[in-house]
Amino acid sequence: MHVVATAGHVDHGKSTLVRGLTGQDPDRLAEEARRGLSIELGYCWSELPGVGEVAFVDVPGHERFIGTTLAGLGALRVAMLVVAADDPWMPQAAEHLAALDALDVRHGLLVVTRSDLADPAPALARARAEVGRTTLRDVPDVVVSGRTGEGMDRLRDTLAEVLRAAPGPTGSDVRLWVDRCFTVRGAGVVVTGTLASGTVRPGDVLETDEGEVRVRGVEALGRSRAQVSAPARVALALGSGAPRLRRGTQVVTPGALVRADVVDVRVRPGERPPERPLLHVGSDHLEVRARPLRPGLLRLRLSRALPLRVGDRGVLRDPGSRRLWALEVLDPAPPPLQGRGAARQRAAELEGHDGTLAGEVSRRGLVTRELLRRLGTPGDPPPGALLAGEHVLSGHRAEELRAALEQAVRGSGPAGLAPAAAARAVGVEDAEVALALVRAPLSLAAGRIVLEDAAVALEEHERDALAAVRADLEGRPFAAPTLERLRELGLEGPRLDALVRAGHLERAGRGVVLLPGATAEAVRRLAALAQPFTAGEARAALDTSRRVALPLLAHLDAAGLTSRLPDDRRRVRPSRPG
Template sequence: MHVVATAGHVDHGKSTLVRALTGSDPDRLAEERERGLSIELGYCWTDLPDVGDVAFVDVPGHQRFVSTALAGVGPVPVALFVVAADDPWMPQAAEHLAALDALGVGHGVLVVTRSDLADPAPALARAREELSRTTLRDVPALAVSGRTGAGLADLRAVLTEVLGRVPAPDPTADVRLWVDRRFTVHGTGTVVTGTLPAGTVRVGDTLSCDGVEVRVRGLESLGHPVDAVPGVARVALDLGGRAPEAITRGSVLVTPGAFEPVTVVDVGLTGGGSARLPERPVLHVGAALTTVRARPLADGFARLTLEHPLPLRIDDRAILRDPGSRAIWGVRVLDPAPPDLGRRGAARARAATLTAYDASTGAQLAARGLVRRSLLRRLGVRDEPLPEGAVEAGDWLVSPRSAAELRSRLRDAVERLATPLQPGVPEAALAHELGLPDVGLVTALVRPPLRVEAGRVLGDSPSSLPATLAPAVAALREDLAPAPFAAPAAGRLAELGLDPRAVAALHRSGHLLRVADGVVLLPGADEEAVQLLGTLPQPFTTSEARQALGTSRRVALPLLAHLDRTGRTLRLPDDRRQLRGR
């Protein structure tokens, strides 16, 4: 399907033209038919050879209904720009053209209507001149008469050619449907309509509106029930009888979790003429409008603070409008999650950054330093390979520059916080020290000479013993030299000043091996035990092990349990043991 929006001044024949093309009346309200002008958005459709179904969104041309017109034009990629042969160039035509230019609409047809009432050449020439300064500068143009039918066949042919050049949207894209109508159908419930620009909506889908999930209970397109509709398409969604009352024109239904609701955005601006950007303009995006607070950053750039969060992405197009002067600015979203502006001169520096703004993964990562991959996706950043030197930990990404800075700070923190009796530093403590949101980032940042052991980050050199404990450890080495498995009794440990806390610290630092409370050996004693036990017939009993080690049951039992825990021996059901792999 293709969707085309009309544009132009009031009473220039937009609805008549749509009626002639489709055979249907887009003015659905009695008041519209009585007054002869469109008040609400109208929808009709037809079939064109070679391109298939074409839906028309007929927008009101009266100045009082400009917000309604922009709600219809916003999500539509193709325009029929209509001027009348028997009328001069009018202000509302200029405003609609400025809006289409601001939205970057480049596909369409310039149509001069009422060619049966006046020579269309002057109107065509003036319109051509006005369009030449906009994104519609290269669109084809022709004259028609909706009353006599003159030129309609040529218009259908030209429109077919134009629509054939429109790029097809991605049917797998995330859904973002701007609601332009809401009404209630007896026996069905709430129905909303809108133009689906991309993605696919299916019956049974769950969509989200302001964080509240709704289910698509039924789906209709061009007056027919369907199971699924890919964009671009006009769709009507049956949301059942329990749809939130807050869903109305300007609401947006999105794929849950796929978009980030934002309230502050940095944007690039075009147009506006000589008008000054007001402090409180109105932002039109999709079918939504909201008042914003605009802070100019520099020529062509501004920061917008929205009254209500909207699911905006990088490169979204929108319109800023001053209701007083009727000036219009084109908006291109550059950063939907910008940094705070604090220090003096930050606004101008920010504008300089935005001048070369890049939506690639590498550029976004460089600009943000540390960011979640899922956030980048919700903001519309292209999913690309990470640049060399970037760090990934779960959902978190670190830019190469930030990773280098963090590694330097990490080395400094380990050297500063580690103690002789506390080798290394817990990863959680280092995450807090570096201000990192996830402990996994510490692990990902560790590079030699640092290493991670048992949840602690250690340096490359062993810590020396404190002077108060060095004599005690030396004395233990003397005691155990002739009999490495004759662990000293509790009295001897107390005599040396080695209380349980000191023993635990010496064990963590690798200066002693504590196999159980009160059972202390020298580092490497467990490996020596494995060598001796390997000389025994396998499997062996506890008594055989005790004799081979030349020690008592007080030491042999916890030492064998230690070897079991560390995976070097296997305890059998009959309480015998054997070395792993034997």
């Protein structure tokens, strides 16, 4: 499906144009019919040959309803700007065009209507000059008459070409912007809106400001559907127990976005908006407090939290002067501003922001993969980055922390530091980060981070025994050697204890001896399971036997890495966000 917004001044023929394309009347409210203008968002649909289903969002053209207009335009990427041949360039056409430009809408077409009432050439020339200064500068134009039908076939063909060239949605997470909510007998609460990304199906559990909801049914363009993918106009039946949702609510994949009440943004033009403008994003709007970081960069404090991602587009509006500022979200999870010069320093950090995964890792230095996903920048760590469990460190940040770690270990004496203490010493919370930083002249010995010259030297027979253990565990790192195998290799008693203390082997439970790093790898594999998991599922994930799995799980419980539930299942304890 494709979704197209119509924009333009009141009484310039937008609704007539949509009626001619679809055979349906977008002005469905009694008040709209009485007054002869759109005061709410109207929806119609049709099919275009070679394109398929097309839904039209007809937005109000009257200046009093600019908030509703922005709600209709906010989630869409294709627009028809409509101007009349028998009228001059009008204020609402300019305001709608400014909104489309601010929302970075680049695909659509310019339509001059009422060509039967006046020569369309002057109106077309003026409109092309205005459009030429915006993101819609390259759109095609069509001249039509809604009354006589002249030009309508060319309009359909041109619109089809535009829709075929328009980019598809990005991302698989559901983002539905609600614009209406009502109750239907037998279906309960129903919401309608524009599905900007993802796919919705009956049975899906989604997240709203009011908590989670379950989708009972999905309808699009008047028909029930087994699933609908973005972009689309959809209605979701949420059942009688669902909360009533306000216009502007986002219905999203649970945990997929950052719920932000403070956000750093780029605005244009660069001059300063008022201190308390209105923020329009998607179909939502709310009051915010704007703090300049430098011209063109702002920190916004929102009156309520919104689910946002890096790269989201919106509009700041001054209700007094009606001026608009284009807005791009740079960081929906920014650090606090503390101390003199903090705003200037933050502006420098945001310079050159490109919204890529590499850029996010470089700017944040240390970040969890979960936060990167919610920011909308998932993927494998970029070249030069260091992966430490669920954390990603930029190359520069890793080198800074390594230097600090080496200094801390040198100051701790021959015994070195436990990983948790080492993490605290360099200002991070997760011991996995400290372990990932270990390299010469540091090493791991007896579970502690020490200088290499403090590590235990190996005798030849010990090196041979360790080589044999590594060979046994190659390909199956959790197939721990039996006690008989350890005796055969001479690895028992004080000798085995010394090798464990030196960090050459790792005890991971009663009678379980594995290679260093096995515990962290076990946690990584178990975290990939559906939570909570059974001992049998853990054994399969680790590719090992009950002899190893049960004491290893008890070891992870004791270390606080997993938690055992009353029904004997377990779950991996989440690492702290970074």
